[in-house]
């Protein structure tokens with residue numbers, strides 16, 4: 033059993049399509065998110081994890097290096113092309129969040145697709161987004177309790193949505209059988225060709 | 231989506247898309263180091279002028295897309311205004327603590343979001359995705375397999391929207407009922423997401439196979455149907471940005487609106 | 495020359511081999527038709543001969559000799575899944591780019607290839623999304639011709655098209671393929687036969703059972719073809735001969751749906767109009783018309799799933815006079831989008847939950863239904879893992895299991911082999927005998943002739959003609975048969 037090193041056209045196209053579906057959801061999600069955000073108590077942060085979901089879902093489906101980063105960038109690019117209100121900032125957020133996920137999957141050498149790894153990836157993406165928020169949103173100048181609330185809410189939301197929800201979503205998708213076409217082929221399958229047929 | 235709306239092409243449409251993208255990204259990064267709200271205020275004036283008169287789209291489109299910007303302004307500024315740290319208290323009630331520093335910092339954040347919102351809309355409304363990806367292949371050396379995947383995925387979007395509508399109809403006919411609250415929301419998302427993802431993945435797979443069957447990966451070098459070079463419009467755009475920044479800077483020093491220069 | 499010798503292949507999830515030591519060779523310039531029941535491996539074999547498997551699609555295969563084509567073009571079944579660019583000219587340009595054609599030659603070549611397939615347009619820069627099904631298929635052929643291939647592989651290139659479109663596409667293909675090797679997979683073979691000089695038949699285990707000249711094959715293996723459920727010329731005659739006759743047709747002349755100045759809308763535009771029409775209880779109504787004429791739109795409007803205006807009245811059982819989905823079954827053109835659970839069994843159970851059937855009768859009824867629709871052996875499968883024919887059968891089953899009064903079916907038999915088609919038609923007839931009214935969109939004139947009691951012909955969004963085909967009352971309505 034061997035894994036092709038670089039991503040094939042099929043891998044890339046499927047990842048981008050998944051990302052675009054999420055970017056359409058983001059686009060619908062955006063106004064809702066802003067509306068909740070007006071109140072300032074970070075309720076909005078609970079659904080922030082939705083923005084990282086493309087990365088974990090795509091990775092769990094294709095299971096190759098680079099997919100999480102590509103998915104996050106493509107989702108941002110998609111939303112940007114459809115006139116997403118957050119604009120260029122999305123591309124940079126996509127980059128740091130994607131890198132956050134990617135690093136976690138890389139730590140497990142892209143071999144583990146367990147629930148807790150997915151949740152860790154969600155944490156990775158959260159850390160990435162927080163780093164950029166320091167520059168972009170001056171979040172370090174918030175009152176300490178408020179900053180804590182923001183971080184905790186975003187983490188909880190991310191773990192639940194990017195981690196748990198994405199994991200079970202892909203599990204449900206696996207049941208439909210469509211993901212089988214991209215998973216590596218086992219040695220047994222090749223062996224069967226050799227066996228005598230009667 | 232700029233593919234389906236009709237518009238009059240303007241000089242902004244003829245700017246090299248990669249150049250436009252890089253210029254705006256550079257602006258974004260540069261703006262992270264601007265901490266003077268007056269500067270941003272004057273930038274908005276220039277950006278609005280370009281947005282209102284430069285895209286060649288109808289007033290209806292321009293107006294509709296601008297509405298979310300006000301919400302963005304509020305949502306980006308309120309948290310900082312109410313809960314930011316500062317010395318000079320203006321108002322205090324329970325958890326809410328408005329200080330002079332946090333107020334202007336909040337305004338600054340709101341203004342910044344608006345500048346970005348305007349520039350991004352400007353980009354989205356004046357750039358055909360196909361040209362953007364041809365240009366990134368030619369100027370930024372993006373690998374064709376990425377660029378064409380993006381274009382193929384864009385082509386699939388209307389099909390996905392159609393499928394979404396059919397799904398809605400089918401669920402109606404089959405009498406699908408949702409639970410209330412969070413659980414209902416989860417059920418609903420799953421009910422829509424699984425078929426949409428499954429169909430799209432399968433279709434993406436088939437399209438990729440069809441592209442390979444047309445010898446997509448056989449050759450490393452390829453020719454291009456569209457050539458996107460640089461024109462004097464790019465120079466014009468560059469000069470516009472430069473003049474815009476200089477004027478905004480000068481104005482922010484001459485005509486001070488917000489009595490702060492550094493909000494960080 | 496294409497050659498495979500002792501080919502073995504297997505899908506990762508299945509437990510048996512798809513091909514067991516299959517050997518086949520095709521000479522240069524031959525025109526071959528490959529037929530076989532649904533799921534016999536025809537598409538897979540084409541992709542192996544093209545070299546797509548295992549280069550692009552990973553799949554375990556093994557062969558003593560595998561001489562695949564390196565200059566080929568393939569037209570795929572689903573027109574929406576083979577284009578990668580948004581505009582027509584860009585799609586052909588994509589192929590030219592792959593071939594490193596200089597940019598200055600491209601515009602002329604695009605016109606040249608479009609001419610070849612009879613797509614003469616004033617402006618080549620039009621959106622692919624706005625093309626009709628027939629135009630899309632011809633564009634698919636044009637972009638394949640731009641490869642200048644020696645071998646053409648055609649995988650059911652007309653599956654989605656009406657009679658006219660099908661004929662046009664095959665006429666086009668006949669013109670452009672004279673000097674090429676051609677391998678065709680097709681269910682609807684009537685238009686294909688003038689093109690081919692060799693026919694190969696696969697059985698359901700993926701083994702070659704016959705190989706030879708078309709005339710020879712279709713006369714010698716006729717009964718075998720019928721048994722496998724493979725379409726062959728005049729199969730409808732053989733089928734009709736063994737059908738019981740229809741003297742039991744009883745039309746009570748009770749209306750079930752009536753329409754008056756009825757319109758259906760898409761995005762505020764009138765897309766469909768019915769002036770004055772009645773559907774009677776016990777009717778088998780066939781709705782026919784060209785691609786894009788508005789058949790699906792009419793069905794959606796009758797189900798109140800799109801915006802409508804004008805008058806429509808329902809006379810359902812239990813004195814229900816509204817559009818009540820518990821009394822009206824609907825099968826969409828794409829059945830996959832109407833499944834909502836994880837197994838065949840659960841799909842049927844879901845339908846029952848929304849009906850008046852008491853829960854204690856669920857078990858028996860589901861079991862009986864699974865058997866009637868030949869789905870018992872796959873009752874625990876995920877609906878997406880069924881074959882095309884099984885999916886359609888399941889969608890029909892979900893609509894019939896509750897006590898409905900009327901069934902609306904949008905092209906339930908398209909892309910099916912003969913066996914599945916006949917089986918399904920008989921199921922519908924069974925439903926009709928039990929008092930269920932059938933409304934069905936179809937492109938197949940034989941179905942209309944054999945089963946329908948009424949035919950509505952749709953053209954450009956208008957109900958143009960109402961034909962009474964009931965066999966008992968031989969045209970008593972002759973005078974007011976034609977509304978227009």
Ligand SMILES: Nc1ncnc2c1ncn2[C@@H]1O[C@H](COP(=O)(O)OP(=O)(O)OP(=O)(O)O)[C@@H](O)[C@H]1O
Pocket residue numbers: 213505506507508512530531532533534535536537538539881882
């Ligand atoms: N990706 C896949 N994974 C697993 N099994 C598959 C896959 N694609 C096809 N099969 C199975 O392989 C068999 C052959 O499929 P193939 O598509 O080649 O049949 P076909 O003869 O072209 O049928 P049809 O006339 O319905 O198009 C079928 O039983 C099908 O269920």
Ligand SMILES: Nc1ncnc2c1ncn2[C@@H]1O[C@H](COP(=O)(O)OP(=O)(O)OP(=O)(O)O)[C@@H](O)[C@H]1O
Pocket residue numbers: 392627760761765783784785786787788789790791792
């Ligand atoms: N969702 C939609 N939005 C707008 N227009 C549509 C939509 N769906 C269909 N149409 C248009 O309505 C007209 C009728 O389409 P419809 O799908 O009813 O045709 P049809 O007779 O069912 O064709 P086919 O045989 O290909 O299924 C076409 O011109 C089509 O372009």
Ligand SMILES: [Mg+2]
Pocket residue numbers: 536537538649
């Ligand atoms: Mg097939």
Ligand SMILES: [Mg+2]
Pocket residue numbers: 789790791827904
């Ligand atoms: Mg239709």
